[in-house]
Structures are given as structure tokens and as C-alpha cells.
Amino acid sequence: MSVIVTNLKRRFTEDGPPAVAGVSFTAPTGAITAILGPSGAGKSTVLRLIAGLEEPDEGRVILDGEDVTDTPVQKRGVGFVFQGYALFGHLSVRENVVFGLRVRDVPRKEAVARANDLLHRVQLDGFADRRPSELSGGQRQRVAFARALAVSPRVLLLDEPFGALDAGVRLELGEWLLRLHDETGLTTLLVTHDQPEAFALAEHIVVLFDGFVAQAGKPAELRQRPADDRLEAFLRVVSRGARSPA
Amino acid sequence: MKKSRRHGVLPGFGPALGVTLLYVGLLVLVPLAALFVKTAGLTPPEFWRIVTAPRALAAYRLSFGAALLAALLNAGFGLLLAWVLARYRFPGRAFVDALVDLPFALPTAVAGLTLTAVYSANGWLGRFLGFTVAFSPLGVVLALTFVGLPFVVRTVQPVLEDLDAELEEAAAVLGASRLQTFRRIVFPNLLPPLLTGFALAFARALGEYGSIVFISGNMPFRTEIAPLLIVTKLEQYDTAGATAIALVLLVASFLLVFTINALQRWTRRRAGASTVIGRGFRRAPALSDSPALRRSLVAGAFLLLALLLFVPLAAVFAQALRKGPAAYLAAISQPAALSAIRLTLLTAAIAVPLHLVFGVLTAWLVAKFRFPGRGLLVSLIDVPFAVSPVIAGLLFVLLFGRQGFLGPFLAAHDVKIIFAVPGIVLATIFVTFPYVTREVLAVLEAQGNEEEEAALTLGAGGWQTFFRVTLPKARAGILTGAILCNARAMGEFGAVSVVSGHIRGVTNTLPLHAEILYNEYDLTGAFAVASLLTLLALVTLAARKFEEAREKAR
Numbered sequence: 001m002s003v004i005v006t007n008l009k010r011r012f013t014e015d016g017p018p019a020v021a022g023v024s025f026t027a028p029t030g031a032i033t034a035i036l037g038p039s040g041a042g043k044s045t046v047l048r049l050i051a052g053l054e055e056p057d058e059g060r061v062i063l064d065g066e067d068v069t070d071t072p073v074q075k076r077g078v079g080f081v082f083q084g085y086a087l088f089g090h091l092s093v094r095e096n097v098v099f100g101l102r103v104r105d106v107p108r109k110e111a112v113a114r115a116n117d118l119l120h121r122v123q124l125d126g127f128a129d130r131r132p133s134e135l136s137g138g139q140r141q142r143v144a145f146a147r148a149l150a151v152s153p154r155v156l157l158l159d160e161p162f163g164a165l166d167a168g169v170r171l172e173l174g175e176w177l178l179r180l181h182d183e184t185g186l187t188t189l190l191v192t193h194d195q196p197e198a199f200a201l202a203e204h205i206v207v208l209f210d211g212f213v214a215q216a217g218k219p220a221e222l223r224q225r226p227a228d229d230r231l232e233a234f235l236r237v238v239s240r241g242a243r244s245p246a
Numbered sequence: 247m248k249k250s251r252r253h254g255v256l257p258g259f260g261p262a263l264g265v266t267l268l269y270v271g272l273l274v275l276v277p278l279a280a281l282f283v284k285t286a287g288l289t290p291p292e293f294w295r296i297v298t299a300p301r302a303l304a305a306y307r308l309s310f311g312a313a314l315l316a317a318l319l320n321a322g323f324g325l326l327l328a329w330v331l332a333r334y335r336f337p338g339r340a341f342v343d344a345l346v347d348l349p350f351a352l353p354t355a356v357a358g359l360t361l362t363a364v365y366s367a368n369g370w371l372g373r374f375l376g377f378t379v380a381f382s383p384l385g386v387v388l389a390l391t392f393v394g395l396p397f398v399v400r401t402v403q404p405v406l407e408d409l410d411a412e413l414e415e416a417a418a419v420l421g422a423s424r425l426q427t428f429r430r431i432v433f434p435n436l437l438p439p440l441l442t443g444f445a446l447a448f449a450r451a452l453g454e455y456g457s458i459v460f461i462s463g464n465m466p467f468r469t470e471i472a473p474l475l476i477v478t479k480l481e482q483y484d485t486a487g488a489t490a491i492a493l494v495l496l497v498a499s500f501l502l503v504f505t506i507n508a509l510q511r512w513t514r515r516r517a518g519a520s521t522v523i524g525r526g527f528r529r530a531p532a533l534s535d536s537p538a539l540r541r542s543l544v545a546g547a548f549l550l551l552a553l554l555l556f557v558p559l560a561a562v563f564a565q566a567l568r569k570g571p572a573a574y575l576a577a578i579s580q581p582a583a584l585s586a587i588r589l590t591l592l593t594a595a596i597a598v599p600l601h602l603v604f605g606v607l608t609a610w611l612v613a614k615f616r617f618p619g620r621g622l623l624v625s626l627i628d629v630p631f632a633v634s635p636v637i638a639g640l641l642f643v644l645l646f647g648r649q650g651f652l653g654p655f656l657a658a659h660d661v662k663i664i665f666a667v668p669g670i671v672l673a674t675i676f677v678t679f680p681y682v683t684r685e686v687l688a689v690l691e692a693q694g695n696e697e698e699e700a701a702l703t704l705g706a707g708g709w710q711t712f713f714r715v716t717l718p719k720a721r722a723g724i725l726t727g728a729i730l731c732n733a734r735a736m737g738e739f740g741a742v743s744v745v746s747g748h749i750r751g752v753t754n755t756l757p758l759h760a761e762i763l764y765n766e767y768d769l770t771g772a773f774a775v776a777s778l779l780t781l782l783a784l785v786t787l788a789a790r791k792f793e794e795a796r797e798k799a800r
Binding site for chain 2: 080082089091100104150
């Protein structure tokens with residue numbers, strides 16, 4: 001299940017530069033690909049274009065060989081974890097996870113069984129009847145994962161998944177994400193502005209600057225052969241070695 | 247040390263509490279107590295006979311039934327208007343957004359006057375209808391729908407605007423259609439404010455008087471609402487009977503206030519629960535409503551507003567100018583009209599500054615300090631909103647009227663309050679009580695204490711902190727409060743009507759003067775006076791919008 005985007009363009013304002021100015025890359029099947037860049041580089045917009053939450057001005061989105069550019073977001077079969085999790089505050093944790101199955105008319109019993117199974121997988125067994133507001137940040141994040149996984153998505157799209165958490169929880173959840181990924185083998189795209197995080201989690205990294213792909217490749221390639229001075233400066237944080245790649 | 251720890255570090259608790267208790271006590275509590283004491287003078291069987299008399303029962307039925315129907319209509323209309331205003335950008339949106347508040351700013355007498363003219367059998371719109379609206383129970387529903395229109399819009403719209411786009415996006419990514427998303431995600435979030443708005447509209451409709459006296463025809467058993475029955479009994483010098491009916495209405499209003507407070511707490515909890523951390527994205531184009539749906543909803547909103555607001559508004563000026571500008575000018579420059587203008591200005595000139603001083607102080611006390619009875623104090627501040635204006639007037643008749651508690655004393659000293667200017671001023675002060683406090687309180691609570699604490703650490707004293715930090719911060723609330731307070735003071739009808747005695751040239755305010763002219767079949771005169779009040783309402787709305795825009799630009 002690869003994700004290919006070709007020459008994606010998206011402009012939000014009449015004047016000023018486009019948010020995404022012609023982005024092409026391939027996220028390989030079964031791998032975690034990080035979309036890395038400073039804030040304002042267009043990372044989140046690229047992810048939203050892949051999900052179908054934005055329509056591109058130009059370019060195509062291809063999921064596993066199928067052109068989905070004109071497929072509405074409801075039918076794309078992607079799992080999306082939002083930056084702020086976007087949990088439904090008026091529903092319990094279980095009802096949040098069940099939601100995507102119920103709108104697909106999966107029988108209630110089956111949906112609940114699947115939700116319970118997923119909540120077990122994300123280690124939230126005792127929390128099914130709580131409201132999201134009663135959970136910690138890390139717990140909410142795992143509910144968001146369970147909810148995204150419940151609909152058996154073709155790819156998993158994560159928008160700054162650890163952005164709202166403090167450092168200790170980030171580290172812990174990063175390791176948890178790697179384990180989860182090992183189990184599911186799901187093609188995963190992860191947007192982050194944090195270089196060490198990208199290098200710790202991803203097998204493939206796409207660096208975006210100003211709406212363009214500055215460089216894409218394996219972490220080792222990027223570190224050893226940065227394309228230009230700006231990339232070198234941007235990635236220097238990592239070579240100082242905060243964390244080692246997984 | 248102990249004291250400051252209990253109430254927070256900010257100074258000024260003691261004096262503020264003292265002044266506030268005096269302010270709330272004298273202007274709200276004492277008048278309310280008069281009602282209960284007076285009712286206690288009745289034996290239970292007497293009381294029961296009055297409040298269950300057939301005519302009273304018919305009045306409750308109409309009051310509650312029409313108020314419920316109007317509130318239900320407003321729930322639907324309000325949801326439509328809130329959705330259109332929060333979600334769509336269309337030509338005239340700012341205009342619609344401003345005009346939705348017209349029923350808050352327009353004196354109810356003017357609303358009644360113009361709705362009657364527009365919807366009577368030969369009126370602009372009434373002639374196209376195959377049924378009677380004016381002078382029938384339907385007219386009562388129409389007027390109550392008018393006065394309650396803004397409530398649901400103003401409770402639902404901010405929640406809808408703050409509802410994070412990510413929630414709907416999450417539902418869409420999970421496969422939910424637009425309809426499923428609305429039904430299962432958006433609507434549950436709107437339910438608490440919708441119910442709050444519904445209850446507010448219901449409470450407002452239950453006490454409404456000014457617009458109804460014009461449009462209903464006031465026929466006992468058919469179009470006589472409970473507040474009108476109170477006035478009728480008062481006019482027949484049946485104070486005890488009026489008080490008993492008033493108590494029934496008052497208890498119903500208080501129950502509604504408690505419900506509303508509970509609903510508002512629920513709304514806040516729900517809003518807190520759905521809060522999403524992260525930057526707000528623009529709503530995804532893939533998730534916006536289809537152009538056809540958007541167009542029909544906007545068209546529906548315009549049609550609704552045309553029928554309820556635009557046409558009646560235009561009718562005021564058309565009727566006023568029907569006999570030409572000369573007749574118009576003559577009508578508003580009669581001695582009686584000029585004296586009504588003077589009295590209206592005088593009343594506002596007393597009520598507004600009074601509430602400005604004490605309202606700001608009360609808001610400061612409630613916003614900055616925690617103390618036992620604080621919740622009760624907040625509820626008491628809102629009481630004048632819940633009480634029917636007619637009851638507000640009655641309270642002062644019970645205190646200062648000829649048969650009132652202080653009547654004999656006042657008569658002995660030849661002081662006249664009821665059927666005189668002081669009564670009008672007092673009744674106006676009562677009904678305008680909450681505006682300044684509420685607006686300032688909202689601003690202060692939104693801002694927190696950090697800036698005051700910073701001032702204290704920099705060595706500013708209590709008064710310095712208040713005048714140099716808190717007051718400038720609360721500027722927007724103070725101005726908005728004053729604008730709203732002024733509009734209500736100048737436009738109040740029911741309360742003033744009860745205490746005025748309608749002495750032309752002496753105790754007539756502008757709204758009362760309009761009623762007298764109307765009852766004398768001087769339509770041009772009545773609408774000329776109404777047009778002045780309408781201009782006041784439009785200026786009020788414009789001033790408020792201007793203030794909001796200024797605040798946003800900062």
C-alpha cells in the first residue's frame with residue numbers, strides 16, 4: 001500500500017506564495033514515512049491533501065496504484081490522527097472508536113467487539129466508558145489511534161501526533177507507535193517539525209521547505225549527504241545526536 | 247493575611263461587597279420581598295380562588311401556550327440563522343448579523359405597533375393571508391416570536407463558530423456523510439446552547455407585555471395574557487388579585503431561571519469537553535455544504551427576517567411619513583411629545599449613570615472574589631430579566647402606592663412616587679438592572695487576574711489597580727452595557743406603564759405616548775413617535791457593532 005503524490009499544488013491566498021508549491025514523493029508500502037520541515041513549510045497541508053480534507057489546485061494523489069484525487073474524503077479509506085486529536089467530547093471513549101464503524105452500518109455488536117479489541121491493543125481497557133475530557137493527553141492520543149484504526153484504513157496519516165505532549169510522554173508514545181507499526185505493518189505518514197522525532201521513527205524522510213521537497217530519502221542518506229547548506233543546517237540538530245534512529 | 251488568602255490577593259473586597267449588597271438589596275431584594283409579603287396577606291383559600299379563577303386559567307393557558315409555541319418556532323429559526331451566520335459568507339451578512347438583535351433593542355411597544363399594522367387584515371402582509379393574525383391568539387404568538395428571535399441565535403452561534411473544524415473532519419475521514427456528521431457530531435454539541443436559548447426565549451415570552459397589548463386585542467378568555475390580567479386587576483384597584491397572579495408568574499419565571507443556569511453550566515462543560523488543542527484550520531472545501539443547500543438556507547434566512555424584521559421596520563417609517571414630512575414634524579413637536587421626549591431622556595440620564603457606577607463595582611466583586619453566597623448574588627442580578635416588566639411595575643406600586651407599604655407615610659409627607667416621575671425612574675432602574683453588570687462581568691471573567699496581579703507586584707495600590715488596569719480592560723463591556731441599558735431605559739413599556747398613571751405631559755415617556763396616540767386612532771402620531779424609538783434602536787445596534795469591530799481590531 002504505497003502513497004504516491006505527484007506535483008501537488010495548493011494555494012490559500014491570492015497573493016503570497018502557495019502553501020504547497022509542487023510536491024512529489026513516494027511513501028513506500030509498509031514503512032513509516034516522516035514529512036519533516038519547519039513550521040509553515042506546507043507539511044500538514046500535504047497530509048490533508050492526501051486524506052482528501054483539502055482539494056489540490058493541481059497534482060494527483062495515488063493510493064496503492066489507484067488515483068484517489070477525485071475520491072471524497074469519506075471514501076478514501078484513510079486513518080487520520082489529528083493534531084488536537086479531535087475526539088468527540090459528547091461521546092464516550094468506546095463510542096468514539098465505534099463511530100466510524102457505525103456510520104458504515106457495521107452491526108452494533110460487531111462494532112463494539114472491535115472497539116473493545118482495539119482499546120485493549122492501545123492499553124485503554126478500563127477507559128471505554130470515560131469521556132475524552134477525563135483522560136490524560138497520552139491516553140487521548142491513543143484513543144485517537146484506536147478510532148483511526150477501527151475502520152481498517154489503507155494508510156495511517158498522523159499530523160504532529162506527539163505535538164501536544166510533553167517530552168517524557170513523547171518518547172514513550174514514540175516507542176509504542178513503533179511497536180504498533182510492527183504489528184499492523186500499515187503504511188504510515190507522519191508530519192513533524194521535530195528532527196530527532198523523524199529520525200527516531202521513520203524509515204523514510206521527506207523534508208519540506210517553503211512548499212517544496214528539499215530532499216527525500218532514508219535517514220542515513222539525509223544525514224550523510226544533505227542536498228544543500230540549508231538542509232545541513234536544519235539537520236545539524238540530529239547529527240549532534242539527541243537520539244539514535246530506531 | 248488570613249482575609250487576603252480567603253478572597254484572593256486583590257484588595258477592595260470589603261467596600262465592594264458592602265456597596266454591592268446595598269445596591270442589589272435596595273433595588274432588587276426589597277421590591278421582590280414586597281410581593282411575597284403582600285401575597286402572604288391573603289388567606290390560602292382566597293389566594294387559591296384568585297389564581298384558579300376561569301379567567302386567570304385562560305390567561306395562563308394563552309401565556310404558557312403561546313410562549314411555548316413561540317420558543318419552539320424560535321428554536322428552529324434560531325438554528326437556521328445561527329448556521330447561516332456562522333458557516334456562510336454572503337452579501338449582506340454583516341447587515342443580517344447586526345439586525346438579528348433588533349428585537350433586543352427595539353422597544354416592545356414599537357414592535358407591537360408595527361407588527362399589528364403589518365399583519366392586520368388590510369396591512370402590508372396581513373392582506374395576503376387567508377386568516378387573521380392581529381387581534382387573535384396567532385398575533386400573540388407572532389409578537390412573542392419577534393421578541394424572542396435573537397436568543398437561540400446568540401446562544402447557538404458562538405458555539406457553532408468555536409466548534410473545531412477538526413471534529414467534523416475527523417467524522418468525514420471516518421466515513422460519515424454530511425448528514426451523519428451533522429446529526430451525530432454537530433447537533434449534540436449544539437443541543438445545550440439550543441436548549442438554553444429556547445428556555446431564554448420562553449422566559450422572555452412568558453413575561454412579555456408591551457408588544458402584546460397592541461396586537462392581541464386584549465379580549466378576556468381569548469387573547470388576554472397573564473401579564474395583561476395583572477394590569478387589568480391593578481386598574482380595577484384589585485391589588486391583592488394582581489399580586490396573586492403575579493406570584494404565579496414569578497414562580498414560573500424563577501423555575502425557568504434555575505433551568506437556564508443549569509443549562510448554561512452544561513453548555514460550558516460540553517464546550518470544555520470538546521476543546522481541541524491545535525491551530526484552527528480553515529474548514530476544508532471538501533466538507534462545506536453544497537451550493538444548492540447553502541443558497542436555499544440563506545434564502546430561507548432572508549425570507550424569515552423579511553417577514554419578521556425588515557417589513558415591520560420599514561412599516562414604521564412608512565406609516566410615520568404617510569401624511570408627509572410636515573405632519574411628521576408636527577407630530578413629534580407637539581408639547582405632549584416634547585415632554586415625553588424630555589422625560590424619557592431624564593429617566594435614561596438617571597438610570598444609566600447609576601448602573602454604570604454600581605454595575606461595574608458589582609461585576610468587579612463577582613469576577614475577582616470568591617465568597618459564600620456569590621452564586622446567589624449572580625442569580626439575583628439576573629432576576630430583573632426574568633421578571634415580567636408588569637410585575638416590576640407592580641413591585642413599586644406595592645411599595646409606594648396609595649395602599650402600599652410606604653403609602654400612608656408618603657401621603658402624610660406629600661411625596662408622590664407612583665403616578666409620578668420618581669416611580670417611572672425607579673421602575674426603569676429595576677428593569678435595566680442587569681445590563682451593565684452582566685456585560686462587564688463577562689469581559690472581566692474572560693480576562694482573568696494576571697494583569698491586576700502584575701500591577702500589584704509593581705507596587706500599585708488597590709484603587710490604582712482598579713482605575714489603571716481593570717477599568718481600561720473592561721472598557722468594551724462598560725460601553726456595551728451602557729448602550730444596552732440606555733436602549734432599554736428609553737424603550738421600557740410594561741413597568742413604566744404600570745407606575746405612570748399616563749398623565750399626558752407629566753408622566754408619559756415616549757413609548758407610553760405612542761400608545762396613547764394609537765388608542766386615540768392618531769396613527770401618524772403614534773408611528774412618528776415610534777420612528778424616534780426605532781431610530782434609537784438602530785443607533786444602539788450600530789453603536790454596539792462599531793464597538794465590537796473596534797474591540798476585534800485591537
